[in-house]
Amino acid sequence: MPAAVAQSPDTLSFGAGRPVPPCDVEMGQAMFDAVCWACHSADLRGGKGPPLTGPAFYKTWQGRRVEALSDLIRNTMPKDNPGLSERAARDVTAYIVAHANKPGNPAGGQAGK
Secondary structure, eight states: OOOOOOOOBBBBSSSTTOOOOOOOOOHHHHIIIIEEEEEEEHTSSSSOOOOSSHHHHHHHHSBBBBHHHHHHHHHHHHHHSOOOOOHHHHHHHHHHHHHHHHHOOOHHHHHHO
């Protein structure tokens, strides 16, 4: 039987109690609220843009490096004017993970199952 692998804040992991990347979640939420919500909705469930929460999102990103998501955000968002700073993209990534990992978040609570 393979040994259990410790969860790392450098790897995306969704679900209550899972680690959040070591970035500024509050700044990530402020950036999300200022820029991202218009396409991804305030609850991250998508609209003009794809959802940033829910089973399909978690399945795609679970276990991947934090940099993979933050680089995608940095290089392609917002669609009409890409080029968030590396710091802003990492903060938004931390916010997305923190949103999924909030206790009581039904989607986040099911993500790791």
